[in-house]
Amino acid sequence: MKLTEFIKKYNLYGSIFTTWNWAENHRLVLEVDLSNLNQLGYIESDPDFRNVIIIFNNCYIIDTSGQGFDGFFKGDGRVIADELLNDNSLKILFMHDLYDGKSENLVSIIINSSDVMIIDK
Amino acid sequence: MAAIAVAPPLIAAGPPGWVALAVLGVVTVGISAIAIMNASNEADDTLSDEKPGCTQNCPNKDNGGKKTESKGEKPKEYPKNPDDLLEDGYDETSYPEAEKQGIRRFKNPKTGDEAEFHKGKPGKPGWEGKDHWHRFNPNKTGKGDAMLDKNGQAVGKGSKPSHLEPR
Numbered sequence: 001m002k003l004t005e006f007i008k009k010y011n012l013y014g015s016i017f018t019t020w021n022w023a024e025n026h027r028l029v030l031e032v033d034l035s036n037l038n039q040l041g042y043i044e045s046d047p048d049f050r051n052v053i054i055i056f057n058n059c060y061i062i063d064t065s066g067q068g069f070d071g072f073f074k075g076d077g078r079v080i081a082d083e084l085l086n087d088n089s090l091k092i093l094f095m096h097d098l099y100d101g102k103s104e105n106l107v108s109i110i111i112n113s114s115d116v117m118i119i120d121k
Numbered sequence: 122m123a124a125i126a127v128a129p130p131l132i133a134a135g136p137p138g139w140v141a142l143a144v145l146g147v148v149t150v151g152i153s154a155i156a157i158m159n160a161s162n163e164a165d166d167t168l169s170d171e172k173p174g175c176t177q178n179c180p181n182k183d184n185g186g187k188k189t190e191s192k193g194e195k196p197k198e199y200p201k202n203p204d205d206l207l208e209d210g211y212d213e214t215s216y217p218e219a220e221k222q223g224i225r226r227f228k229n230p231k232t233g234d235e236a237e238f239h240k241g242k243p244g245k246p247g248w249e250g251k252d253h254w255h256r257f258n259p260n261k262t263g264k265g266d267a268m269l270d271k272n273g274q275a276v277g278k279g280s281k282p283s284h285l286e287p288r
Binding site: 018033080 | 214267
């Protein structure tokens with residue numbers, strides 16, 4: 001699906017990126033604890049999160065915070081804001097936590113992608 | 122005990138013995154009464170007749186008898202206006218880019234308490250549409266205990282109890 005459709009269907013706010021993987025052919029594969037609390041249609045009996053995998057195809061990212069961010073191997077990322085910039089560009093702000101005794105670090109990126117798949121178990 | 126031991130021979134001795142036994146009995150009762158009174162007076166000096174005192178979570182006579190919470194148990198509340206934290210001695214540690222999104226961060230240099238304010242965005246679902254706070258666990262080990270609920274208990278990052286409504 002296109003990013004526009006993805007953003008209408010899923011709200012990333014409050015979700016947690018738990019793993020970040022670059023796959024072949026410029027595919028970005030994210031394992032995500034999707035925040036049910038922030039989805040349309042959430043009901044009180046839903047669990048707070050559900051595990052999903054999001055795959056951005058033909059993807060490259062721009063680190064707008066200038067830290068040279070290209071992914072992470074440790075910790076996780078808590079999404080605090082997202083904004084669709086155009087049909088192929090999604091800006092995401094998340095707090096990267098390494099659990100090393102320090103505070104979270106803000107990461108600001110633009111994900112450019114032709115289309116996105118979501119595996120919603 | 123001595124009166125009981127000498128009772129049989131005195132009874133056997135006839136009337137003079139009976140008189141002696143009666144005198145001995147009166148003296149024994151008198152001595153016992155004095156001993157009991159002394160013991161009672163001693164107990165009054167060392168033990169209080171009041172009910173046992175309260176040692177934990179005691180009603181406070183100064184606040185109308187309401188239960189007093191010990192430090193750390195009082196539910197934590199953050200203000201509707203995040204600027205109020207600055208007056209309470211907190212430092213602002215916001216990232217400018219996050220602040221543009223209505224997300225501000227504060228830390229109390231004295232207590233170490235660290236919290237993040239999220240301004241609700243009208244029309245957004247769930248907590249994104251409501252003002253709320255998150256409070257961080259200084260002893261976090263992972264996403265499962267990264268935040269604190271209103272009672273200071275470790276809870277999962279972004280979990281329902283990690284969302285604190287402003288007071």
